[in-house]
Amino acid sequence: MSEEMTAQKVQELLTRGSYNRWLGLKVIAVGADSIEIKATWREEWIISPERRFTHGGVLAALVDVTADWALVTRTGRGVPTIDLRVDYHAAAMPGDLTARGRVVRFGSQFSTAEAHVYDAEGKLLASGRGTYFTAPPKG
Amino acid sequence: MSEEMTAQKVQELLTRGSYNRWLGLKVIAVGADSIEIKATWREEWIISPERRFTHGGVLAALVDVTADWALVTRTGRGVPTIDLRVDYHAAAMPGDLTARGRVVRFGSQFSTAEAHVYDAEGKLLASGRGTYFTAPPKG
Amino acid sequence: MSEEMTAQKVQELLTRGSYNRWLGLKVIAVGADSIEIKATWREEWIISPERRFTHGGVLAALVDVTADWALVTRTGRGVPTIDLRVDYHAAAMPGDLTARGRVVRFGSQFSTAEAHVYDAEGKLLASGRGTYFTAPPKG
């Protein structure tokens, strides 16, 4: 189904969810087993008033969404996350984020995908991978 | 420093961050190497209009925060997350969430803590663990 | 099928594999959704001649096996590991190891289980959790 999965189509599917809209997600590009997504910074992401880092939970969400939707040319939809692992590499200062996702292995029951999150200067802030439930929906 | 770390004191520290306030976090109890935190459901958490599950990124944030602050009687503060793993056990339907955190091992450089997230009926929705950087801050 | 799953029966199943035999695994107790297994130290486990710690790969294997077989009263067999996380808490000096496993959540397709590994004095050396493929085998 990969031919239908343009960035615009994925953008529509992805932003049906209110949390994804709240993250200001924009699908930049969809490739074979890969995706690039931007997230739009907002003041509510802040971990504390002095250290104005973006909360690790926001970065975790971005790793999860990006790895999940890297599978979209195979799945045609977002799929359930079985488990998620995130490594934090550097403090994320205020600003939009870019995430790049890639399929590690696609399987008929469950699949592994990974994502890397960068700031506007291309600095790696966080990365990780998840296991996704990619069995076809019943019925 | 455990005597000072009442639920009220931890509540003040925790909610200085705007993302923690956005999650509607309320510190219910602080014990020796343990903590209980509630999160207040909001419409923005939803994964899609039809399947109104709470987004896995919100659950990941709650696992991270709760495991991190389970360390607070040792650390006196929130500490940097080095890495995080979250397992998703059941779809989280709309409603407030309760998370219980526990220290697995406290170390002078880095520590392991875990958290479990439940719905109002006590059903386990997600759980996980993180590695935290617990070296004393440089003076 | 839990009534049949005595420690002796699990011991027979578990040690059909040569790596499990090489680890000197002995099933001490099988409970409802839990298990206790011992591993018998051997010189080949050593990470280096000076620091005679047990290799992290041996501890990872023990976490994996113990979490997997904590599921045995549900599965009746060892099941495929989908993914594994291990946290290392302390150097494992030469000596036998005790591992205790517990089911976190049992599911019809995949399940989460955890294990903790201790030395002879009860010191926690490593712990972790895995996702296991618990769908019934295809007939």
Place this chain on the structure above:
Amino acid sequence: MSEEMTAQKVQELLTRGSYNRWLGLKVIAVGADSIEIKATWREEWIISPERRFTHGGVLAALVDVTADWALVTRTGRGVPTIDLRVDYHAAAMPGDLTARGRVVRFGSQFSTAEAHVYDAEGKLLASGRGTYFTAPPKG
């Protein structure tokens, strides 16, 4: 110190440990922030007599060793593993294994590295990443 870290030198350091020797590890190539290592199959790796897959604990050890030693041009030695995550992609049939490791991020206190394990035909069997303690040794 990268100039000194030839494959031969790393081979000497790596195989001082008896478990690494038992795994039949051979350092094929050492690059800037990368490494390639082979492991030599042995009958003791088998998970069961019928399904002669290599045990997940052996693959986990190989992911750990390869990610750890991908850091060697920075560290000059093997360093303690803080935590390890392994995804299993396909059953590993009897045969030697090739593992390729890469640094994800090098830090002054802790670092992230990853590894992929392949069979002789280049099929991806397992992959994963670890957090390593890369602070300089005291004294």
